[in-house]
Amino acid sequence: MVGGVCSLEELVGAVAGVRGRLEEVSRAIHVRPELKFAEVYARDVLTGWLVDEGFAVGRRAGGLETAFVAVHRGREPGPCVAVLAEYDALPGIGHGCGHNLIAAGAVAAAVAAVRAVPGHPGTIAVIGTPGEEMGGAGKVRLADAGVFDGVDAAVMFHPADRSVTAQHGLAAAHLRARFTGVSAHAAKSPWEGRSALAAAQLFLNALDSMRQFMPPTARVHGIVSNGGQAPNVVPAVAAVDFYVRDRTTASVRELVERVRRAALGAALATETEAEVSETGPLYAERRNNMVLAARFGAVVRALGLEIGPGDADEPAGSSDIGNLSQLLPVIHPYIQTAAPGTPSHSDAMREASATAFAHDRTEIAATGLARVVLDLVTDPELMAAARAEFTAGREPAGTARTLRP
Numbered sequence: 001m002v003g004g005v006c007s008l009e010e011l012v013g014a015v016a017g018v019r020g021r022l023e024e025v026s027r028a029i030h031v032r033p034e035l036k037f038a039e040v041y042a043r044d045v046l047t048g049w050l051v052d053e054g055f056a057v058g059r060r061a062g063g064l065e066t067a068f069v070a071v072h073r074g075r076e077p078g079p080c081v082a083v084l085a086e087y088d089a090l091p092g093i094g095h096g097c098g099h100n101l102i103a104a105g106a107v108a109a110a111v112a113a114v115r116a117v118p119g120h121p122g123t124i125a126v127i128g129t130p131g132e133e134m135g136g137a138g139k140v141r142l143a144d145a146g147v148f149d150g151v152d153a154a155v156m157f158h159p160a161d162r163s164v165t166a167q168h169g170l171a172a173a174h175l176r177a178r179f180t181g182v183s184a185h186a187a188k189s190p191w192e193g194r195s196a197l198a199a200a201q202l203f204l205n206a207l208d209s210m211r212q213f214m215p216p217t218a219r220v221h222g223i224v225s226n227g228g229q230a231p232n233v234v235p236a237v238a239a240v241d242f243y244v245r246d247r248t249t250a251s252v253r254e255l256v257e258r259v260r261r262a263a264l265g266a267a268l269a270t271e272t273e274a275e276v277s278e279t280g281p282l283y284a285e286r287r288n289n290m291v292l293a294a295r296f297g298a299v300v301r302a303l304g305l306e307i308g309p310g311d312a313d314e315p316a317g318s319s320d321i322g323n324l325s326q327l328l329p330v331i332h333p334y335i336q337t338a339a340p341g342t343p344s345h346s347d348a349m350r351e352a353s354a355t356a357f358a359h360d361r362t363e364i365a366a367t368g369l370a371r372v373v374l375d376l377v378t379d380p381e382l383m384a385a386a387r388a389e390f391t392a393g394r395e396p397a398g399t400a401r402t403l404r405p
Protein backbone atom coordinates (compact mmCIF):
# COMPACT_ATOMS: atom_id res chain seq x y z
CA MET A 1 0.00 0.00 0.00
CA VAL A 2 1.27 3.45 -0.85
CA GLY A 3 -0.97 5.55 1.33
CA GLY A 4 -1.06 7.55 4.52
CA VAL A 5 -2.37 10.86 5.71
CA CYS A 6 -1.29 12.72 2.61
CA SER A 7 -1.33 11.46 -0.95
CA LEU A 8 1.84 10.53 -2.76
CA GLU A 9 1.09 13.41 -5.13
CA GLU A 10 1.05 15.87 -2.23
CA LEU A 11 4.31 14.44 -0.92
CA VAL A 12 5.95 14.66 -4.34
CA GLY A 13 4.89 18.31 -4.37
CA ALA A 14 6.38 18.90 -0.93
CA VAL A 15 9.73 17.39 -1.96
CA ALA A 16 9.67 19.37 -5.22
CA GLY A 17 9.21 22.46 -3.05
CA VAL A 18 12.57 21.85 -1.37
CA ARG A 19 14.40 20.64 -4.49
CA GLY A 20 16.19 23.97 -4.93
CA ARG A 21 17.66 23.93 -1.45
CA LEU A 22 18.38 20.19 -1.66
CA GLU A 23 20.62 20.74 -4.67
CA GLU A 24 22.18 23.91 -3.30
CA VAL A 25 23.10 22.23 0.01
CA SER A 26 24.32 19.07 -1.71
CA ARG A 27 26.57 21.00 -4.09
CA ALA A 28 27.91 23.19 -1.28
CA ILE A 29 28.95 20.08 0.67
CA HIS A 30 30.32 18.41 -2.48
CA VAL A 31 32.77 21.19 -3.32
CA ARG A 32 33.97 21.35 0.27
CA PRO A 33 34.76 17.75 1.25
CA GLU A 34 35.53 17.17 4.92
CA LEU A 35 37.01 14.03 6.44
CA LYS A 36 35.50 12.01 9.26
CA PHE A 37 34.66 14.03 12.40
CA ALA A 38 35.82 17.29 10.78
CA GLU A 39 32.54 17.90 8.91
CA VAL A 40 31.99 21.33 10.45
CA TYR A 41 30.82 23.07 7.30
CA ALA A 42 28.38 20.29 6.37
CA ARG A 43 26.97 20.28 9.89
CA ASP A 44 26.40 24.03 9.77
CA VAL A 45 24.73 23.99 6.35
CA LEU A 46 22.44 21.08 7.27
CA THR A 47 21.45 22.33 10.72
CA GLY A 48 20.91 25.83 9.33
CA TRP A 49 18.36 24.43 6.90
CA LEU A 50 16.61 22.45 9.66
CA VAL A 51 16.42 25.51 11.94
CA ASP A 52 14.82 27.47 9.09
CA GLU A 53 12.14 24.78 8.85
CA GLY A 54 11.26 24.86 12.53
CA PHE A 55 13.19 21.83 13.75
CA ALA A 56 14.69 21.99 17.25
CA VAL A 57 18.38 21.37 16.66
CA GLY A 58 20.85 20.00 19.18
CA ARG A 59 24.50 20.07 18.18
CA ARG A 60 27.36 17.97 19.53
CA ALA A 61 25.01 15.00 19.83
CA GLY A 62 26.58 12.20 21.85
CA GLY A 63 29.60 14.41 22.50
CA LEU A 64 30.67 14.33 18.83
CA GLU A 65 31.48 17.81 17.57
CA THR A 66 29.99 17.31 14.10
CA ALA A 67 26.96 15.18 15.04
CA PHE A 68 23.52 16.67 15.48
CA VAL A 69 19.95 15.75 16.34
CA ALA A 70 17.09 17.79 14.85
CA VAL A 71 13.53 17.02 15.91
CA HIS A 72 10.08 18.11 14.89
CA ARG A 73 7.61 17.06 17.53
CA GLY A 74 4.07 16.37 16.42
CA ARG A 75 0.79 17.39 18.01
CA GLU A 76 0.18 14.04 19.69
CA PRO A 77 2.43 11.30 21.00
CA GLY A 78 3.61 8.60 18.63
CA PRO A 79 6.72 6.88 17.35
CA CYS A 80 10.02 8.67 16.83
CA VAL A 81 11.42 8.05 13.36
CA ALA A 82 14.81 9.36 12.29
CA VAL A 83 16.26 10.05 8.86
CA LEU A 84 20.02 9.59 8.97
CA ALA A 85 22.45 11.96 7.28
CA GLU A 86 26.06 11.05 6.50
CA TYR A 87 28.34 13.81 5.23
CA ASP A 88 31.97 12.75 5.46
CA ALA A 89 34.27 12.50 2.44
CA LEU A 90 37.26 10.35 1.51
CA PRO A 91 40.94 11.36 1.59
CA GLY A 92 42.24 12.23 -1.86
CA ILE A 93 38.87 11.53 -3.53
CA GLY A 94 36.46 13.93 -1.85
CA HIS A 95 32.80 12.96 -2.11
CA GLY A 96 33.49 9.73 -4.01
CA CYS A 97 30.87 8.00 -1.87
CA GLY A 98 28.21 10.62 -2.60
CA HIS A 99 27.50 11.50 1.02
CA ASN A 100 26.56 15.03 -0.09
CA LEU A 101 23.48 13.42 -1.68
CA ILE A 102 22.72 11.36 1.44
CA ALA A 103 22.86 14.45 3.65
CA ALA A 104 20.82 16.80 1.49
CA GLY A 105 18.34 14.02 0.67
CA ALA A 106 17.88 13.20 4.36
CA VAL A 107 17.06 16.76 5.35
CA ALA A 108 14.82 17.18 2.30
CA ALA A 109 12.90 14.02 3.28
CA ALA A 110 12.27 15.16 6.84
CA VAL A 111 11.43 18.74 5.87
CA ALA A 112 9.04 17.59 3.14
CA ALA A 113 7.34 15.13 5.51
CA VAL A 114 6.71 17.91 8.02
CA ARG A 115 5.57 20.36 5.35
CA ALA A 116 3.17 17.76 3.94
CA VAL A 117 1.71 16.86 7.33
CA PRO A 118 2.50 19.67 9.82
CA GLY A 119 0.22 18.10 12.42
CA HIS A 120 1.83 14.68 12.27
CA PRO A 121 1.84 12.55 15.40
CA GLY A 122 5.08 11.36 16.99
CA THR A 123 8.47 12.81 16.24
CA ILE A 124 10.22 13.25 12.92
CA ALA A 125 13.97 13.58 13.39
CA VAL A 126 17.13 14.03 11.38
CA ILE A 127 20.21 12.59 13.04
CA GLY A 128 23.51 13.79 11.66
CA THR A 129 25.87 10.83 11.87
CA PRO A 130 29.44 11.90 11.09
CA GLY A 131 32.45 9.69 10.50
CA GLU A 132 31.08 6.73 8.53
CA GLU A 133 34.15 6.28 6.30
CA MET A 134 37.54 4.94 7.37
CA GLY A 135 36.13 3.03 10.33
CA GLY A 136 34.96 6.22 12.03
CA ALA A 137 31.93 4.38 13.45
CA GLY A 138 30.03 7.59 14.12
CA LYS A 139 26.75 5.71 14.49
CA VAL A 140 28.30 3.27 16.96
CA ARG A 141 29.62 6.15 19.03
CA LEU A 142 26.24 7.89 18.96
CA ALA A 143 24.41 4.70 19.91
CA ASP A 144 26.85 4.09 22.78
CA ALA A 145 26.14 7.63 23.98
CA GLY A 146 22.39 6.91 23.99
CA VAL A 147 21.48 9.15 21.04
CA PHE A 148 19.28 6.43 19.53
CA ASP A 149 17.49 5.60 22.78
CA GLY A 150 13.80 6.21 22.14
CA VAL A 151 14.19 6.15 18.35
CA ASP A 152 11.75 3.56 16.96
CA ALA A 153 13.14 3.27 13.43
CA ALA A 154 15.84 4.88 11.29
CA VAL A 155 15.92 5.30 7.53
CA MET A 156 18.49 6.47 5.03
CA PHE A 157 19.45 5.92 1.40
CA HIS A 158 22.81 5.59 -0.28
CA PRO A 159 23.72 6.68 -3.83
CA ALA A 160 25.00 3.94 -6.13
CA ASP A 161 25.28 2.80 -9.75
CA ARG A 162 22.04 0.82 -9.40
CA SER A 163 18.85 0.81 -7.33
CA VAL A 164 18.11 -1.91 -4.77
CA THR A 165 15.76 -1.87 -1.79
CA ALA A 166 18.06 -3.89 0.48
CA GLN A 167 21.66 -5.01 0.22
CA HIS A 168 23.63 -7.01 2.74
CA GLY A 169 26.67 -5.43 4.36
CA LEU A 170 29.72 -7.23 5.69
CA ALA A 171 30.88 -7.21 9.27
CA ALA A 172 34.31 -5.57 9.44
CA ALA A 173 37.10 -5.31 11.98
CA HIS A 174 39.44 -2.31 11.62
CA LEU A 175 42.90 -3.32 12.76
CA ARG A 176 46.52 -2.25 13.02
CA ALA A 177 49.44 -4.67 13.31
CA ARG A 178 52.34 -2.77 14.84
CA PHE A 179 55.80 -4.30 14.77
CA THR A 180 58.69 -3.17 16.95
CA GLY A 181 62.30 -4.08 16.21
CA VAL A 182 65.70 -2.54 16.78
CA SER A 183 67.18 0.29 14.71
CA ALA A 184 70.70 0.11 13.29
CA HIS A 185 72.81 1.43 10.41
CA ALA A 186 71.48 -0.36 7.34
CA ALA A 187 74.94 -0.89 5.80
CA LYS A 188 77.57 -0.69 8.54
CA SER A 189 75.89 -2.89 11.13
CA PRO A 190 72.49 -4.16 10.00
CA TRP A 191 73.00 -7.38 11.99
CA GLU A 192 72.66 -5.32 15.13
CA GLY A 193 69.18 -4.29 14.04
CA ARG A 194 65.91 -6.19 13.80
CA SER A 195 63.66 -4.90 11.04
CA ALA A 196 60.05 -4.14 11.88
CA LEU A 197 59.46 -3.62 8.14
CA ALA A 198 60.61 -7.19 7.44
CA ALA A 199 58.02 -8.35 9.97
CA ALA A 200 55.33 -6.25 8.26
CA GLN A 201 56.27 -7.75 4.86
CA LEU A 202 56.19 -11.26 6.24
CA PHE A 203 52.84 -10.55 7.87
CA LEU A 204 51.33 -9.36 4.57
CA ASN A 205 52.69 -12.48 2.87
CA ALA A 206 51.18 -14.61 5.62
CA LEU A 207 47.78 -13.00 4.99
CA ASP A 208 48.10 -13.89 1.31
CA SER A 209 49.10 -17.45 2.19
CA MET A 210 46.03 -17.75 4.40
CA ARG A 211 43.52 -16.55 1.81
CA GLN A 212 42.82 -19.95 0.30
CA PHE A 213 41.92 -21.24 3.73
CA MET A 214 39.52 -18.47 4.61
CA PRO A 215 35.81 -18.55 3.76
CA PRO A 216 35.31 -17.35 0.17
CA THR A 217 33.11 -14.56 1.54
CA ALA A 218 35.98 -13.08 3.60
CA ARG A 219 37.90 -9.98 2.59
CA VAL A 220 41.28 -9.09 4.12
CA HIS A 221 43.01 -6.00 2.79
CA GLY A 222 45.27 -3.24 3.97
CA ILE A 223 48.18 -0.87 3.56
CA VAL A 224 51.62 -0.39 5.08
CA SER A 225 50.86 2.68 7.17
CA ASN A 226 54.40 2.91 8.54
CA GLY A 227 57.30 1.38 6.64
CA GLY A 228 60.15 3.13 8.43
CA GLN A 229 61.66 6.59 8.24
CA ALA A 230 64.83 6.38 6.15
CA PRO A 231 66.40 3.85 3.75
CA ASN A 232 69.68 3.86 5.67
CA VAL A 233 68.10 2.99 9.00
CA VAL A 234 66.82 -0.47 9.87
CA PRO A 235 63.17 0.36 10.74
CA ALA A 236 62.51 -0.09 14.43
CA VAL A 237 58.78 0.47 13.96
CA ALA A 238 56.43 -0.56 11.16
CA ALA A 239 52.67 -0.87 10.93
CA VAL A 240 50.05 -2.43 8.68
CA ASP A 241 46.53 -0.99 8.81
CA PHE A 242 44.03 -3.52 7.56
CA TYR A 243 40.42 -4.67 7.65
CA VAL A 244 39.06 -8.17 8.14
CA ARG A 245 35.55 -8.63 6.77
CA ASP A 246 33.05 -11.43 6.36
CA ARG A 247 29.33 -12.09 6.34
CA THR A 248 28.98 -12.30 10.13
CA THR A 249 30.53 -10.78 13.21
CA ALA A 250 31.22 -14.29 14.52
CA SER A 251 33.26 -15.21 11.45
CA VAL A 252 35.16 -11.91 11.60
CA ARG A 253 36.06 -12.56 15.22
CA GLU A 254 37.47 -16.00 14.32
CA LEU A 255 39.47 -14.54 11.44
CA VAL A 256 40.83 -11.77 13.66
CA GLU A 257 42.27 -14.41 15.99
CA ARG A 258 43.91 -16.15 13.02
CA VAL A 259 45.51 -13.00 11.63
CA ARG A 260 46.66 -12.11 15.14
CA ARG A 261 48.58 -15.38 15.23
CA ALA A 262 50.01 -14.61 11.78
CA ALA A 263 51.35 -11.31 13.14
CA LEU A 264 52.92 -13.09 16.10
CA GLY A 265 54.47 -15.60 13.70
CA ALA A 266 55.95 -12.84 11.56
CA ALA A 267 57.38 -11.25 14.69
CA LEU A 268 58.84 -14.55 15.87
CA ALA A 269 60.58 -15.10 12.53
CA THR A 270 62.10 -11.62 12.49
CA GLU A 271 62.87 -11.35 16.22
CA THR A 272 60.58 -8.38 16.59
CA GLU A 273 57.46 -7.76 18.66
CA ALA A 274 53.92 -7.64 17.26
CA GLU A 275 50.80 -6.05 18.62
CA VAL A 276 47.42 -6.17 16.86
CA SER A 277 44.91 -3.56 17.99
CA GLU A 278 41.60 -2.13 16.80
CA THR A 279 41.66 1.30 15.18
CA GLY A 280 37.90 1.60 15.60
CA PRO A 281 34.83 -0.37 16.61
CA LEU A 282 33.87 -3.46 14.69
CA TYR A 283 31.14 -2.88 12.09
CA ALA A 284 28.38 -5.45 12.39
CA GLU A 285 26.65 -7.12 9.48
CA ARG A 286 23.53 -5.34 8.25
CA ARG A 287 19.99 -6.39 9.02
CA ASN A 288 17.69 -4.67 6.56
CA ASN A 289 14.11 -4.31 7.76
CA MET A 290 12.31 -5.86 4.80
CA VAL A 291 8.87 -4.51 5.76
CA LEU A 292 10.17 -0.96 5.49
CA ALA A 293 12.43 -1.71 2.52
CA ALA A 294 9.37 -3.00 0.64
CA ARG A 295 7.44 0.15 1.48
CA PHE A 296 10.29 2.33 0.22
CA GLY A 297 10.55 0.23 -2.94
CA ALA A 298 6.82 0.54 -3.66
CA VAL A 299 7.02 4.35 -3.49
CA VAL A 300 10.10 4.53 -5.71
CA ARG A 301 8.45 2.24 -8.26
CA ALA A 302 5.28 4.35 -8.16
CA LEU A 303 7.51 7.32 -9.06
CA GLY A 304 8.67 5.47 -12.16
CA LEU A 305 12.09 4.22 -11.05
CA GLU A 306 12.67 0.50 -11.27
CA ILE A 307 14.23 -0.85 -8.10
CA GLY A 308 15.04 -4.48 -7.43
CA PRO A 309 15.66 -6.48 -4.29
CA GLY A 310 19.31 -6.89 -3.31
CA ASP A 311 21.32 -9.89 -4.48
CA ALA A 312 22.64 -11.98 -1.60
CA ASP A 313 25.75 -12.91 -3.62
CA GLU A 314 26.58 -9.37 -4.67
CA PRO A 315 29.97 -8.20 -3.31
CA ALA A 316 29.41 -5.71 -0.52
CA GLY A 317 31.16 -3.23 1.72
CA SER A 318 30.52 -2.45 5.35
CA SER A 319 28.95 0.41 7.26
CA ASP A 320 28.25 1.44 10.82
CA ILE A 321 24.56 1.21 9.83
CA GLY A 322 25.13 -2.52 10.50
CA ASN A 323 25.57 -1.88 14.22
CA LEU A 324 22.49 0.32 14.28
CA SER A 325 20.49 -2.35 12.46
CA GLN A 326 21.15 -4.66 15.42
CA LEU A 327 19.49 -2.09 17.73
CA LEU A 328 16.39 -0.95 15.86
CA PRO A 329 14.54 -1.39 12.54
CA VAL A 330 16.63 0.24 9.82
CA ILE A 331 16.63 0.59 6.04
CA HIS A 332 19.60 1.48 3.84
CA PRO A 333 18.37 1.18 0.23
CA TYR A 334 20.48 2.24 -2.76
CA ILE A 335 19.30 4.59 -5.47
CA GLN A 336 21.03 4.80 -8.82
CA THR A 337 22.64 8.23 -9.12
CA ALA A 338 25.53 7.23 -11.43
CA ALA A 339 25.90 5.28 -14.68
CA PRO A 340 25.89 1.47 -14.21
CA GLY A 341 29.40 0.25 -13.50
CA THR A 342 30.58 3.46 -11.82
CA PRO A 343 32.66 2.18 -8.92
CA SER A 344 32.04 3.49 -5.42
CA HIS A 345 34.92 5.40 -3.77
CA SER A 346 36.20 6.66 -7.12
CA ASP A 347 36.84 9.94 -8.91
CA ALA A 348 34.08 8.91 -11.32
CA MET A 349 31.56 8.55 -8.47
CA ARG A 350 32.60 11.95 -7.11
CA GLU A 351 31.87 13.57 -10.47
CA ALA A 352 28.61 11.63 -10.79
CA SER A 353 27.49 12.90 -7.37
CA ALA A 354 27.24 16.49 -8.57
CA THR A 355 25.05 16.10 -11.66
CA ALA A 356 21.45 17.17 -12.25
CA PHE A 357 20.65 13.47 -12.75
CA ALA A 358 22.01 12.58 -9.31
CA HIS A 359 19.85 15.29 -7.76
CA ASP A 360 16.76 14.12 -9.68
CA ARG A 361 17.34 10.68 -8.24
CA THR A 362 18.00 12.06 -4.76
CA GLU A 363 14.64 13.79 -5.00
CA ILE A 364 13.03 10.39 -5.65
CA ALA A 365 14.96 8.85 -2.74
CA ALA A 366 13.88 11.69 -0.45
CA THR A 367 10.26 11.15 -1.45
CA GLY A 368 10.55 7.44 -0.67
CA LEU A 369 12.10 8.15 2.72
CA ALA A 370 9.52 10.85 3.53
CA ARG A 371 6.72 8.39 2.71
CA VAL A 372 8.18 5.70 4.99
CA VAL A 373 8.66 8.22 7.80
CA LEU A 374 5.11 9.55 7.56
CA ASP A 375 3.63 6.07 7.30
CA LEU A 376 5.60 4.95 10.36
CA VAL A 377 4.38 7.83 12.54
CA THR A 378 0.77 7.66 11.32
CA ASP A 379 0.17 3.94 10.73
CA PRO A 380 0.51 1.85 13.91
CA GLU A 381 0.18 -1.35 11.86
CA LEU A 382 3.28 -0.57 9.79
CA MET A 383 5.26 0.30 12.92
CA ALA A 384 4.10 -2.94 14.56
CA ALA A 385 5.04 -5.00 11.50
CA ALA A 386 8.49 -3.41 11.34
CA ARG A 387 9.00 -4.02 15.06
CA ALA A 388 7.79 -7.62 14.81
CA GLU A 389 10.25 -8.39 12.01
CA PHE A 390 13.07 -6.77 13.97
CA THR A 391 12.29 -8.65 17.18
CA ALA A 392 11.92 -11.98 15.39
CA GLY A 393 15.53 -12.00 14.20
CA ARG A 394 17.14 -10.22 17.09
CA GLU A 395 20.59 -11.16 18.43
CA PRO A 396 20.77 -12.16 22.08
CA ALA A 397 20.81 -9.15 24.40
CA GLY A 398 24.20 -7.73 25.16
CA THR A 399 25.78 -8.34 21.77
CA ALA A 400 24.14 -5.53 19.89
CA ARG A 401 25.65 -2.28 20.97
CA THR A 402 29.42 -2.14 21.05
CA LEU A 403 30.79 -5.02 19.05
CA ARG A 404 34.40 -5.69 19.81
CA PRO A 405 36.36 -8.77 18.88
Ligand SMILES: [Zn+2]
Pocket residue numbers: 097098099132158
Ligand atom coordinates in the same frame (compact mmCIF):
# COMPACT_ATOMS: atom_id res chain seq x y z
ZN1 LIG B 1 28.99 5.82 1.77
Ligand SMILES: [Zn+2]
Pocket residue numbers: 097133345
Ligand atom coordinates in the same frame (compact mmCIF):
# COMPACT_ATOMS: atom_id res chain seq x y z
ZN1 LIG C 1 31.90 4.89 1.39
